[in-house]
Amino acid sequence: MNDIVTNVVFAGLGGQGVLKASDIMAEAAFESGFDVKKAEIHGMSQRGGSVTSDVRFGERVYSPMAPVGGADFLVVLSEDQIEINQHYLAPSGKLLSENDLRDVKLPHPKSGNVALLGILSTYLNLDESIWLDAIRANLPEKIHAVNLEAFALGRSLNGAR
Amino acid sequence: MKIAERMLLSGNEAVALAALRSGVNLGVGYPGTPSTEILETLGEIGGRAQWSPNEKVALEVALGVSFSGGRALATMKHVGLNVAADPLFTAAYTGVDSALVIVSADDPGMASSQNEQDNRRYAEAAGLPMIEPADSQEAYDFFMQAVKLSERWNIPVLFRLTTRICHSKTVVQCDGATMPAATPAFRRDIKGRVMIPGYARLAHRRLRSKLAAISEWNEEGELSETVLHDRSLGIITSGVCAMHVREAAPRASMLKLGLTYPLPMRQIAEFIQNVERCVVVEEGDPFLVDAIRAAGLKIDSKSESFRFGELNSERVRLILQGEEEPDAVPRKPGKPPQLCPGCPHRNVFQILHDMDCIVSGDIGCYTLGVMPPFEAMDTCVCMGASLGVGLGLRHSLPADEARRVVSVIGDSTFIHSGITGLVEMVYNPPATGHVVLILDNGTTAMTGLQEHPATGRTLDHHRTRQVSMERLAESIGLDSVEVVEPGAMEPALTAALARNDLSLIIVRRPCVLAAGKIRQYEKAIAEDAACASCAE
Ligand SMILES: Cc1ncc(C[n+]2csc(CCOP(=O)(O)OP(=O)(O)O)c2C)c(N)n1
Numbered sequence: 001m002n003d004i005v006t007n008v009v010f011a012g013l014g015g016q017g018v019l020k021a022s023d024i025m026a027e028a029a030f031e032s033g034f035d036v037k038k039a040e041i042h043g044m045s046q047r048g049g050s051v052t053s054d055v056r057f058g059e060r061v062y063s064p065m066a067p068v069g070g071a072d073f074l075v076v077l078s079e080d081q082i083e084i085n086q087h088y089l090a091p092s093g094k095l096l097s098e099n100d101l102r103d104v105k106l107p108h109p110k111s112g113n114v115a116l117l118g119i120l121s122t123y124l125n126l127d128e129s130i131w132l133d134a135i136r137a138n139l140p141e142k143i144h145a146v147n148l149e150a151f152a153l154g155r156s157l158n159g160a161r
Numbered sequence: 162m163k164i165a166e167r168m169l170l171s172g173n174e175a176v177a178l179a180a181l182r183s184g185v186n187l188g189v190g191y192p193g194t195p196s197t198e199i200l201e202t203l204g205e206i207g208g209r210a211q212w213s214p215n216e217k218v219a220l221e222v223a224l225g226v227s228f229s230g231g232r233a234l235a236t237m238k239h240v241g242l243n244v245a246a247d248p249l250f251t252a253a254y255t256g257v258d259s260a261l262v263i264v265s266a267d268d269p270g271m272a273s274s275q276n277e278q279d280n281r282r283y284a285e286a287a288g289l290p291m292i293e294p295a296d297s298q299e300a301y302d303f304f305m306q307a308v309k310l311s312e313r314w315n316i317p318v319l320f321r322l323t324t325r326i327c328h329s330k331t332v333v334q335c336d337g338a339t340m341p342a343a344t345p346a347f348r349r350d351i352k353g354r355v356m357i358p359g360y361a362r363l364a365h366r367r368l369r370s371k372l373a374a375i376s377e378w379n380e381e382g383e384l385s386e387t388v389l390h391d392r393s394l395g396i397i398t399s400g401v402c403a404m405h406v407r408e409a410a411p412r413a414s415m416l417k418l419g420l421t422y423p424l425p426m427r428q429i430a431e432f433i434q435n436v437e438r439c440v441v442v443e444e445g446d447p448f449l450v451d452a453i454r455a456a457g458l459k460i461d462s463k464s465e466s467f468r469f470g471e472l473n474s475e476r477v478r479l480i481l482q483g484e485e486e487p488d489a490v491p492r493k494p495g496k497p498p499q500l501c502p503g504c505p506h507r508n509v510f511q512i513l514h515d516m517d518c519i520v521s522g523d524i525g526c527y528t529l530g531v532m533p534p535f536e537a538m539d540t541c542v543c544m545g546a547s548l549g550v551g552l553g554l555r556h557s558l559p560a561d562e563a564r565r566v567v568s569v570i571g572d573s574t575f576i577h578s579g580i581t582g583l584v585e586m587v588y589n590p591p592a593t594g595h596v597v598l599i600l601d602n603g604t605t606a607m608t609g610l611q612e613h614p615a616t617g618r619t620l621d622h623h624r625t626r627q628v629s630m631e632r633l634a635e636s637i638g639l640d641s642v643e644v645v646e647p648g649a650m651e652p653a654l655t656a657a658l659a660r661n662d663l664s665l666i667i668v669r670r671p672c673v674l675a676a677g678k679i680r681q682y683e684k685a686i687a688e689d690a691a692c693a694s695c696a697e
């Protein structure tokens with residue numbers, strides 16, 4: 001058994017879909033057969049405050065919280081939340097943010113979270129079909145099409161860069 | 162175990178599923194982060210779940226269910242157990258027939274609470290066994306154990322979760338087995354359940370001997386886990402801290418306790434003997450530390466500064482190194498929450514700010530009225546306190562200041578614990594009178610839009626009788642009861658403050674996040690009623 005754990009920290013403001021993004025990520029890792037832990041702080045998050053959620057997966061994961069300085073990926077949905085969450089990122093970690101979506105037209109203004117998952121997915125070795133199923137499982141049917149489109153858009157971005 | 166199912170569940174979902182499968186006849190509680198989703202989930206997956214007006218009532222209903230031979234679950238956040246403490250302490254004496262499991266969801270670090278009290282203290286104070294799972298798997302498995310333990314010793318069991326257990330999703334594997342259902346039937350037991358002093362004296366002795374027996378059972382280690390690796394460092398821990406420990410010190414030996422009251426002191430002593438240095442790692446109060454030291458055993462503990470906030474693997478590493486301070490670099494705080502755009506509370510707090518009222522506040526979304534630009538709240542202590550504290554201020558301030566005092570309370574909070582404050586107001590009216598505002602947004606917004614008795618809908622949004630707050634207040638005997646829209650509040654408040662009488666102004670307008678949902682629920686209720694009348 002290896003003890004490699006992948007740590008992804010999602011951050012943003014209440015209402016931006018931080019928790020949805022982390023749910024989709026967690027489910028994709030779970031369906032890929034990994035041990036998964038997902039932590040989040042919610043409660044007052046509906047009211048526009050800072051929200052973060054950690055997803056950790058590997059053969060065996062203990063603590064549900066990503067270590068400070070240990071995040072392999074920091075996915076930030078609001079630029080002004082980068083600074084306060086930067087300390088999560090490992091020195092070799094990758095920051096993905098709104099900025100990575102600046103040149104593209106999202107299929108819906110609220111689909112930024114799933115578009116960033118699209119970019120993230122290109123760094124993680126999980127089957128695309130598992131991602132798509134996780135998106136469908138976590139969102140209401142009437143917004144499946146826009147979100148699958150946003151995911152595909154994000155996925156195309158990394159290759160282009 | 163044959164693994165029939167593999168699921169990714171939050172701790173709350175795991176508890177709900179375990180409650181369903183262990184044949185819980187009724188789940189009751191009052192919403193409170195981080196416990197709320199337990200009953201919501203139980204209802205969704207086919208169990209029977211109800212919101213009570215407050216935690217005290219919830220626990221009493223649960224106790225009645227278990228006296229009847231049915232299994233009961235009561236859920237609440239940590240401060241909810243303060244409200245339910247009165248029945249709690251004496252339920253320990255009466256004991257139960259079928260299982261009674263009381264979930265206390267603690268919030269170390271105060272992600273969404275007014276304090277970070279450590280409810281392990283209640284287990285010792287009331288004399289009730291306390292079980293602490295470390296992840297969703299244990300939340301599921303240990304809940305079933307809690308039901309068995311409760312029925313084996315006929316005692317209520319405290320099931321302590323923390324925010325990181327409730328709201329973290331982790332993998333749960335199980336065989337899907339269910340427990341045979343309990344069949345309620347009345348059994349008379351006057352001496353066991355009527356706590357007059359003569360019977361209660363006997364009951365207290367019974368309680369202590371049950372605890373002695375449970376402690377013996379705990380020594381067998383059914384709910385503990387001992388990992389003996391490197392003997393130079395041993396760690397005693399429980400709950401989610403055990404996960405941080407595994408991460409921070411993978412090679413250390415560990416004793417993870419699942420039943421943290423009454424403690425298995427012989428097992429603990431043996432573990433301490435097996436290692437060179439033993440450190441207790443726990444969040445919050447020095448609960449394990451004090452008990453283990455009182456037993457004359459030698460252990461190291463965290464420094465006092467780690468008492469504040471929750472632990473994580475870095476902090477555990479620092480504790481193990483004997484550091485005094487939790488964080489080397491202070492972190493910038495995130496953006497605080499704010500009232501939603503269009504929130505009906507905004508109007509109210511703008512007016513309270515502009516009128517320079519002294520605001521005796523309460524708990525709910527509207528507590529955010531304390532934030533800029535309003536800064537229109539002067540006190541906020543616990544649910545319902547706006548009434549009593551406002552009256553105290555009125556009684557004691559000079560008249561010109563007393564006349565500026567207003568008590569402000571939400572609809573759910575009023576039902577929870579504001580009613581008795583209103584009774585106090587008519588019984589002992591201040592010389593200048595008093596003004597109470599109920600901010601009726603038609604929901605319990607703070608905890609995620611739950612129903613309550615004044616919405617007229619049950620936990621699963623079906624029709625039930627509706628408690629009328631205005632008629633209730635009128636019957637209590639106030640001088641004036643008015644219902645206004647937020648836009649019409651200012652003249653009503655100005656007039657009420659100018660009178661020396663007892664006024665209630667109900668400011669009514671739905672929460673913007675709830676409004677659409679409420680319309681849907683009402684539509685569904687109307688459709689159901691139409692169908693029912695067809696069928697007749
Ligand atoms: C004893 C206790 N139980 C539960 C809670 C959690 N809680 C805080 S405020 C609140 C109710 C808020 O509803 P309401 O008064 O209607 O105000 P709103 O949030 O809708 O504005 C709840 C359930 C608490 N703080 N204390």
Ligand code: SF4
Pocket residue numbers: 046047499500501503504505506526527602606607672673674675
């Ligand atoms: S959730 Fe409702 S009550 Fe709470 S701030 Fe938003 S609109 Fe106001």
